Amino acid sequence: xxxxxxxxxxxxxxxxxxxxxxxxxxxxxxxxxxxxxxxxxxxxxxxxxxxxxxxxxxxxxxxxxxxxxxxxxxxxxxxxxxxxxxxxxxxxxxxxxxxxxxxxxxxxxxxxxxxxxxxxxxxxxxxxxxxxxxxxxxxxxxxxxxxxxxxxxxxxxxxxxxxxxxxxxxxxxxxxxxxxxxxxxxxxxxxxxxxxxxxxxxxxxxxxxxxxxxxxxxxxxxxxxxxxxxxxxxxxxxxxxxxxxxxxxxxxxxxxxxxxxxxxxxxxxxxxxxxxxxxxxxxxxxxxxxxxxxxxxxxxxxxxxxxxxxxxxxxxxxxxxxxxxxxxxxxxxxxxxxxxxxxxxxxxxxxxxxxxxxxxxxxxxxxxxxxxxxxxxxxxxxxxxxxxxxxxxxxxxxxxxxxxxxxxxxx
Numbered sequence: 001x002x003x004x005x006x007x008x009x010x011x012x013x014x015x016x017x018x019x020x021x022x023x024x025x026x027x028x029x030x031x032x033x034x035x036x037x038x039x040x041x042x043x044x045x046x047x048x049x050x051x052x053x054x055x056x057x058x059x060x061x062x063x064x065x066x067x068x069x070x071x072x073x074x075x076x077x078x079x080x081x082x083x084x085x086x087x088x089x090x091x092x093x094x095x096x097x098x099x100x101x102x103x104x105x106x107x108x109x110x111x112x113x114x115x116x117x118x119x120x121x122x123x124x125x126x127x128x129x130x131x132x133x134x135x136x137x138x139x140x141x142x143x144x145x146x147x148x149x150x151x152x153x154x155x156x157x158x159x160x161x162x163x164x165x166x167x168x169x170x171x172x173x174x175x176x177x178x179x180x181x182x183x184x185x186x187x188x189x190x191x192x193x194x195x196x197x198x199x200x201x202x203x204x205x206x207x208x209x210x211x212x213x214x215x216x217x218x219x220x221x222x223x224x225x226x227x228x229x230x231x232x233x234x235x236x237x238x239x240x241x242x243x244x245x246x247x248x249x250x251x252x253x254x255x256x257x258x259x260x261x262x263x264x265x266x267x268x269x270x271x272x273x274x275x276x277x278x279x280x281x282x283x284x285x286x287x288x289x290x291x292x293x294x295x296x297x298x299x300x301x302x303x304x305x306x307x308x309x310x311x312x313x314x315x316x317x318x319x320x321x322x323x324x325x326x327x328x329x330x331x332x333x334x335x336x337x338x339x340x341x342x343x344x345x346x347x348x349x350x351x352x353x354x355x356x357x358x359x360x361x362x363x364x365x366x367x368x369x370x371x372x373x374x375x376x377x378x379x380x381x382x383x384x385x386x387x388x389x390x391x392x393x394x395x396x397x398x399x400x401x402x403x404x405x406x407x408x409x410x411x
Contacts, residue, residue: 004376005033007087009078010065011061011099013038013056016093019175019288024053026365029371036083056081060098062239066155071100077366078104089145089376093117095133102140111374114141115148117175118285118307119157120208121272145375148368150174150285153306154219170371174286176364177355182295184352187273196228196336200274202267202289205234206242207247208304210280215252216326217280221333222257228337233270235263271296275344276336282323283306294355299347301332311359 006027016024019149027034037056058081060074060170071151078101084091090105090112092098098114105112119331137158141147147169149155155169203209211232218230237243244252253260265322271277276294277300284307290300296411299320302308313317319332336344373379 003031003033004378005035005083005086005373006089006091007035007085008091008093009058009101010093011039011096012094013055019095021366022178023365024362026369030369035087037081038273052174052403055087071096076103077099078233079107081234082108082110089235090371091115091372095120099133099136099140100146106140106143111145112143112377113148113371114144114159115144116154116285119283120240121155134161135162141168144168144169144381146371147369148172148331151307151310153367154285157397172367173364174360175288176361177288177295177359178289179295179356179360182268182271182292184297185268185272186346192320196227197225197275197276198231199276199278199317199333199336200231200233200270201278202233202264202270203279203287204237204240205244206237206240207244208242208282210282210323210329211244212252213324213329214255214278215258217330218258219256220326220330221337224334228333230258231261231274232258232265233261233264233272247277260389267292268296275300275317276301276333278302278329278333279308280329281305281308282320286310291355291359294351294359297348297352299336299344299351301329301336311354312383313354315352317347317354329392 008016008020008024013036014077016038023044024036031041033054035054035056037058039058039061058077060070060077062070063334074096078097082101082104082148085345089111090101090110092105092112092114094117098116102112102114109144110243138161140162144164147158147164149158149169150173152171155171158164159166164300185406199221201209201214203211205211212383214232218228222230236246236249238245261270271293273291275298277290279287279290279300281303281304284304287302288304290308290311293300296316300312302312302318302320303323304320309320312320314320319335321328321332328375337345356375
């Protein structure tokens with residue numbers, strides 16, 4: 001039997017490497033030929049995958065908003081790509097592939113699946129762009145074999161807005177987390193001194209991630225509890241309309257007691273050196289940083305919004321707070337500070353157990369294999385979850401994406 005050719009499209013190769021490499025490996029284990037298409041500038045030799053995954057450069061795909069002519073050129077690029085590659089199935093991630101890639105696939109009658117990992121500024125913002133995006137989603141998703149969401153609220157909203165038909169949507173447990181790679185470990189360094197307590201914000205630096213609320217709450221808590229420390233890790237995301245600019249970030253950091261750690265490829269040392277991970281986001285798909293922190297047995301403070309409320313059981317492995325409220329966030333931080341060490345350790349252990357039960361890679365990969373297999377009429381055998389000691393996939397040893405030029409047109 002000729003191997004199934006699956007094309008995965010995203011606006012960022014890094015996100016595919018960081019969040020989907022175990023899914024790609026699982027597809028290859030099922031005998032599929034996997035190709036990845038993303039913008040060239042989002043590719044470096046650092047995010048790599050075995051055996052060689054064919055990487056296709058998308059010249060017109062940008063994360064920034066573009067004029068109508070730019071979107072038409074992108075639509076043509078998708079149409080040309082799909083004609084040349086002739087995939088058996090396309091898996092679209094991120095908003096522009098979900099819209100323009102789906103339109104091109106529909107015209108060519110190529111089966112496709114869409115993954116909506118979060119609704120972002122277009123749905124948080126209530127004006128014109130919001131309505132345009134909704135209309136484009138409604139048109140582009142009509143022929144989708146399945147629309148995958150990472151939390152039930154996003155699925156319910158798409159049904160409510162009639163953007164998808166009944167039974168077309170489904171929910172997976174986020175992108176999953178590797179329980180071997182992210183596991184409890186002692187801090188690499190403890191320079192704060194005895195009795196100190198560190199809250200960490202690790203995210204893209206966007207207004208809708210709640211960075212301003214974190215900074216304001218940090219100032220309030222620090223006044224009452226001098227032993228409290230606060231860290232921010234992440235980089236400004238200029239391609240996102242909700243981005244905090246470098247100048248704004250500098251202004252926020254001036255006269256604050258928050259330590260800025262910059263962008264970190266490997267967040268494990270930051271998580272290990274922290275006592276609590278904080279994400280006061282306005283809305284999420286299902287935040288990967290929270291899954292990683294849970295796997296490393298850390299308590300969380302997150303907002304009671306779609307995507308965040310799925311990872312925290314209030315009072316069990318952390319606290320839920322209202323969105324956009326620095327005062328509520330500071331109270332939750334104080335409450336976390338005032339817990340004794342045994343209570344915080346119990347919260348951390350509850351986080352780890354929840355990650356093992358609901359969010360480990362094997363669970364999420366199994367969900368995707370079922371969805372993709374159903375779309376192609378294949379009853380794939382799913383790998384049975386294993387205990388932590390034996391769950392590490394050999395496929396995590398990484399080698400480069402193989403760039404392909406020109407595109408192959410033959411099967």
